[in-house]
Amino acid sequence: MPGRSLAAEEQALVDAILEFDEDAVLEQVQRLRSGGKDPLQIVEVARVAMDEVGQRFQTKQLFLTELIMGGELLKSTMRALGFATGTPARAEGAKGKVLLGTVAGDIHDIGKNIVLSLLVANGYDVVDIGVDVPAGRFVEEVRRYRPDVVGMCGLLTVAFDSMKATVDALVGAGLRDEVKVIVGGGAVDQKVCDYVGADAWGPTAADAVAICRKWIG
Amino acid sequence: MLEKLVPVLQKPGIIDPLLRMARSANAMLDPNKWRHRGGKAMRSELLAARERRVMDAITMRREPDRVPVIGGGVNFFPAKYAGISVADFMFDPAKMRRAYFKTCEDFPLDTSFPSFLLAVGRVATAAGINVLKLPGRDIDANSSYQFSEVDRLRDDEWPSIVQGGVQFVMGTILPRMVDLFAARGVARLAGETRVVLELSRFLSTATGIMAEMEGRGVYNFLGAFAFPPFDVMSLVFRTLPSLTRDLMRGQTREYVVELCDRMNPWLIQIYLAIAKATGLPGVFFPSERAFSLSPRQFEQYYWPTLRQMIVAFVDAGLIPFLEWEADTTHLVHFLKELPRRITRRCVFNCDASDIFEVHKILDGHMAITGNIPLSTMCVGTPRDVEKYCDKLFEALKPGGGYMLCPALGIPDEARPENVHAMIRYAWEHGRY
Structure with missing residues (x-):
């Protein structure tokens, strides 16, 4: 995902996450899924949005509640796609x-x-x-x-x-x-x-x- | 020349005020002297000087004689300093009283937080208050009490609390906060009797200490607490993560706003009644959650009710001590919406905000205190404290409206030599 520009519908998901509106996020996830997008790729799009949330938080454009919301919306996205959202203890291929x-x-x-x-x-x-x-x-x-x-x-x-x-x-x-x-x-x-x-x-x-x-x- | 001057000085009404001024100046210059000079008159003068100094700084009616040095917000420093556990401080009135006065005697602050009001361990235990985790009972005996954050209002109960209002809070939420409210019959009666007994003990100890403080020259202006509705919601009803989820959803967002609006008149009435009962002008307004909100969220969920609360308290003759935890630099400009007749009866306690920026934003609108980092007080040296005070005084001392204080009051683990350094700094450099 890094380095690749997002398609319009993927960007719409990123925008919905950055608006912190769960209904809009779930709607975009559904739209991407209906369009045949791979669930793992959708999660990656959500992670891109989450990265942006983290960066904007660091530069004080966003605040703690919005950082928590970003994490929650990532979980909502994963749940909607049928992934488990618990802490992946000893995850395979983890960075560290x-x-x-x-x-x-x-x-x-x-x-x-x-x-x-x-x-x-x-x-x-x-x-x-x-x-x-x-x-x-x-x-x-x-x-x-x-x-x-x-x-x-x-x-x-x-x-x-x-x-x-x-x-x-x-x-x-x-x-x-x-x-x-x-x-x-x-x-x-x-x-x-x-x-x-x-x-x-x-x-x-x-x-x-x-x-x-x-x-x- | 001297022969001519002496009779003039001996005239009634001249020598006494001069002597008083000399004594006051002496007492003010040396933080330790007043303790050894003794005498009730001396101490009441000290009390009056401290009160005047603090009130001059808060109301900004004129520069005080020097920058007040204060103890600020909630703390168990007296327990740590006197070598007793926080649990003992909260549960054992005799140990608490000795620790409190030892600290007052050894650290001559212009005003300090009335830590004795935190000795509610027995009352809280008798009532089965589970909102707080208490030292020695639920957590380590040397830790401060901490909020037990659980969702006492469940996800599916939002419509019930909005429609049911006070009845739902009394019937459903309160029993989840206080075990006694869940008890029935004999157990309830026995529990209520224990609470009344412990409450009367607590009040007797507190009023005794307050009476004794005056004789000892200890000035305190803070009494009651007032949490804004959003904080009540996120400390007692919902955890911060749950409340955050509520703010992401259209329907619950509206519920949050409505509940804040509906709770506020009740909370104001309750807080005002308690504040008046203490007989003290200052009311401690902790804002524990404001920092987490964006300006847009603050304006929508937090500020409207907090603003009403501040105005109601000032109109009732009280002084809100606004302790905004963490970094709230991005929100301070909201305080400028209040008229000066309100803000000149408030104090802004700056924790980790950029106090120099806050000073610019408030621009003489409201008195400021706080900001010596808790880390400096706990693990720094007296020289570190002095260096930080240098920076604070350079920017904030001119013109008055400033009180020297650690970020959120004297931290429990402050090194005593650092507290002494802060007091000494105010005495040596704080004169106007």
């Missing part, structure tokens, strides 16, 4: 593996879930280990899944020490050199990144994806 969780003491998951849906939309194999995850559990899951990247989220300031404890636990378990660590959410910035000993931080979900792309393709 990312382990995601909200750290101990924090149960916020909106940011984590947005990162998850963007990573999945970009072809990564993502394992979501939930919220309020203690350092020891991160270590266990890193041992089990052997991810390329560990993503730690947290909205509250209590998350700073939990993130640090998690990185320290990875060091203690001898796993730190085997993974890249990215942190994000709420008040996380470069200072926090340095404090916890992460490799990078992402101010937005789209940034997190860009960083993963840089690390693991």
